[in-house]
Amino acid sequence: AELSKALGVEELLERQVGSYSGGQRRRLEIARALVSTPRVLFLDEPTVGLAPRIRHELLDVIVGLRDREEMTIVVTTHYLDEAQRLCGRVAIIHQGEIVALDSPQALLAGLGREILEFRVDGSTGAALAALRERGIARDDAFAVGARVTVPLHEHAATDALAVIDAERLHVSEIATRVPTLDDVYLQLTGARIGEAA
Numbered sequence: 276a277e278l279s280k281a282l283g284v285e286e287l288l289e290r291q292v293g294s295y296s297g298g299q300r301r302r303l304e305i306a307r308a309l310v311s312t313p314r315v316l317f318l319d320e321p322t323v324g325l326a327p328r329i330r331h332e333l334l335d336v337i338v339g340l341r342d343r344e345e346m347t348i349v350v351t352t353h354y355l356d357e358a359q360r361l362c363g364r365v366a367i368i369h370q371g372e373i374v375a376l377d378s379p380q381a382l383l384a385g386l387g388r389e390i391l392e393f394r395v396d397g398s399t400g401a402a403l404a405a406l407r408e409r410g411i412a413r414d415d416a417f418a419v420g421a422r423v424t425v426p427l428h429e430h431a432a433t434d435a436l437a438v439i440d441a442e443r444l445h446v447s448e449i450a451t452r453v454p455t456l457d458d459v460y461l462q463l464t465g466a467r468i469g470e471a472a
Contacts, residue, residue: 282306282336283329298324305333309340315347316340322357337361355456359383365456369464379456386415386454386462387426391435394421396445405442411435419465424458427451 279285282302322330340346359379367375395402399418406412416425432451
């Protein structure tokens with residue numbers, strides 16, 4: 276009963292399965308997999324098709340199972356925020372090969388304490404080259420399309436902005452934020468996309 280309530284399937288138990296929506300079916304599949312409290316649980320894209328509230332509730336249930344039941348949970352997901360929250364180790368796979376395998380904290384540590392992100396009206400390659408030439412950006416800086424992402428290691432965002440101004444780069448949508456596993460993924464797999472644009 277607790278599991279069906281946590282996953283929001285309690286009201287579905289009296290209905291025909293054929294009348295369920297896609298999200299309702301997904302929640303029921305997950306509840307069914309959890310009924311026997313297995314030692315190892317494989318979840319393939321567990322939150323696909325779920326409403327945001329149900330998604331967060333399901334993640335809470337999974338974290339609770341992992342912690343209370345000492346259950347090993349293997350999750351495949353495209354939602355890297357889920358991987359960061361659920362997993363003790365994350366494997367990043369690109370074109371069928373593991374390109375990184377470590378704890379979320381270790382993967383994130385490689386990107387520094389802060390990320391500077393901006394859009395360039397012009398060559399992202401020129402923007403990256405200027406920032407690298409001045410020592411602001413390292414090899415872990417990358418561009419995808421017109422968006423440039425620069426992990427800030429020793430330098431502050433103001434140092435990068437001074438270079439942008441001095442080089443007269445036309446940029447917009449400038450922001451700083453903390454690194455995410457999405458940044459790690461893009462840095463490892465997408466850095467070449469648009470870098471020479």
